[in-house]
Amino acid sequence: MNRRTSCLVAIGFMLFCSRTWAELVVEITKGQADAIPIAIVPFSSPEAAAASFDVAKLVSDDLARSGRFRATDRKDMIEQPHTGAAISFDDWRRLNNDYIVVGQIQPLGQDRYNITFELYNVLNRQRLLGYQISANKPGLRLASHQVADMVFEKILGIRGAFATRIAYISVLGSLPHKDYRLIVADADGENPRVVMQSNEPLMSPAWSPDGQNLAYVSFENRLPSVYVQFLKTGERRRVSAQAGVNQAPAWSPDGKKLALTLSTRDGNLDIYVLDLATQALTRITDDPGIDTEPQWSKDGQSLYFTSDRAGGPQIYRVGTQSGDKPRRLTFQGSYNARPRLSPDESQLSFVTQEDGGYRIATMDLRGRGDVQVLTKGHFDVSPSYAPNGAEIIYASRDRGRGVLALVSADGRVQERLVSSEGELQEPAWAPF
C-alpha cells in the first residue's frame, strides 16, 4: 500500500514535469543545394487571438527541416493572399517561388477550427491541392503537420512523415544518481511526454507496427526485463524476464511476436522469437558468439542481426524457420552492427567504425551492396528510419552531450535536434 502511494505521488510529480520538459530545437547542419523554393503565406484567421496558432509557420518549418524545401521569409512577402483567387502569380514568380501555399483558419465554435488550404504551382498557376481539415485547438499542431505532409507528397511524390512521432531515452542527473526517461514526442521534437521513468537504465524502445505500444528494456530491480507498454493508458506488461539477458526487442511485422536477445546460464547471447499470446519461445540462432540487435524483414520470414561469431561484430541475416544458416552481409571494416531495414527494404542502415569513430552507414540491398557512410561523428549510433524512408534519425554527441540528429537517407541533408537538458539516446521513429 505504502509503496503504491509513493509511486502515485511520484507519477503526479512526473506528469507535472512532463509539461515543463524542455523541447527540442532543430538546427540544419547541412542543407540541400537544390532545395525547392516555396512560399507558405500566413493563414488568415478572423479570431487569430483565439486560435493563437500559426499554421503557416509550422508548415514552413516542417518543409524547411526536410532540407528539400527553402521556405520564403515572411519579410520578403509583398502581399499575403489567403485564397487562390487573390494570388498575383507574376509577383511570386519574380520572387523566385516555385510553389505557394495559401489558407485560412475558421473558428467553428466549441473550440473547433477549419483549416482550408491550397497549393499552387507558381509557374503554370495550376492548383495542385485544395483541402479542408477540421481540428480542435490541441489538434491544430497535428493538422498543420498533415498540411505539410500533403504538400510534401504532392510536390515530391514521397509520403510526408511530419505528422508522426518519435520515442527516445533521455538521461538526466549526474553520477551516481541518474534519472532515465522514455519519451514520446512529435517528429519535430515538440510535445514531448514522459511515458516511463526509472532510476535504473531504460533501453531499446521499439514501436509496435500499429504505433500503439512500445517495447523496451528496463533494469528496474537492477535486472533487465522486456516490457510492452500500451501508450494510451500507460498500462504495461512484463513479457520477458528470463534469467540472464533480456534485451533488444523487435516487433514482428504482424505485431504478434517479439524477436529478443536472451542468454544461457553461461552467458551466451542468442536471438529468440517470443510469441506474445502464447509466451512460446523459439530459438533462432545458436552460436557461442554474441548474437543480438535483431530486426525483422517485412514478410516476417527473416531476421537481420549483429553477431561477432567471426571475430568483430558484423551483420547477418537468418530465416525464422528453424535450421536456417545465417548469411553474413557486411564485409567492409571491422565493426558493423545494429541493422535497421528501410521501409521499402531497399537499404540497410547500421553503425560502422571508420577512422576510430562510430558512424551511420547504409548498404544498398538491391544492387551490389554498396556501402555509404552518411555521418562524420565519433559516437553516431542507433539509426532509425522515418516511416517514409526519406530520413534516418540517430543518436550523436555534440560537445560531450548526447543529442539526436537526422540525416537524409542519401546523406545530403543533416540536422541536429538540440534539447536544452539531458543526454538523449536511442531514437525510434514511429510508424505512420
Add this chain to the structure above:
Amino acid sequence: MKRIVAIALLMAGAALLSGCPKKHNVIEQPNAGSQVSGNQGDEGASTSSRGLAGDAGTQGNGMGGDATGPLGRKVIYFDFDKSEIKPEFADLVAAHARNLTGHPNFRMKLEGNTDERGTREYNIGLGERRAQAVRRALMLQGVAESQLNTVSFGAERPAAEGDDETAWAKNRRVELVYGP
C-alpha cells in the same frame, strides 16, 4: 571491531527497510485516463536474509574508503574490447573466491559494464562476457555455481563521465556485489 561491523550491518538493514522503494514509474499520456500498472516482480523488499560480506554494503560502487585489502576491492577493470582478467586482479579474485567458498550461504552478483563506444545492445553482450569471465574464474577456485549471478549493464551505468580514455578505463569493469 566485530561489534562495529554488526552495528553497521544493522544500520544498513534499517536503511534498506525504511528506504523508499526505487522509483520506476509508468506515466500515462496526459490526456488519457489515470490507469497505472506495472512495478511487478519486485521482491527486493525483504532484507532479512541478506548475507553481507567483507566490510562494505551491498552496493559495490568502487573501492570503499578505508578498505584496502583484496576483499575490500570489488571492481575488476578490463582493457578495451577485452574480457580477460588481468594478472593484477588475481589477488582480488582469489580473496573473494575464498570468502564465497568459506560462506556457502553468500551470494554474489557480477555486474558487467563497458565504455560508451559502440552500439548499446552489442555492449550488453560485451558486458555479459566480462561478467562471465569473472564468474568462471571464481568457479575455477571452487565457488558454487548457485552462489553467482551475472547481469550486464553494457554502457548504461558508467562509473565515470567523459568522452576520453580516462573515463572509459573506469567504465570497462565488473563490479562484485554481495547480496541476496
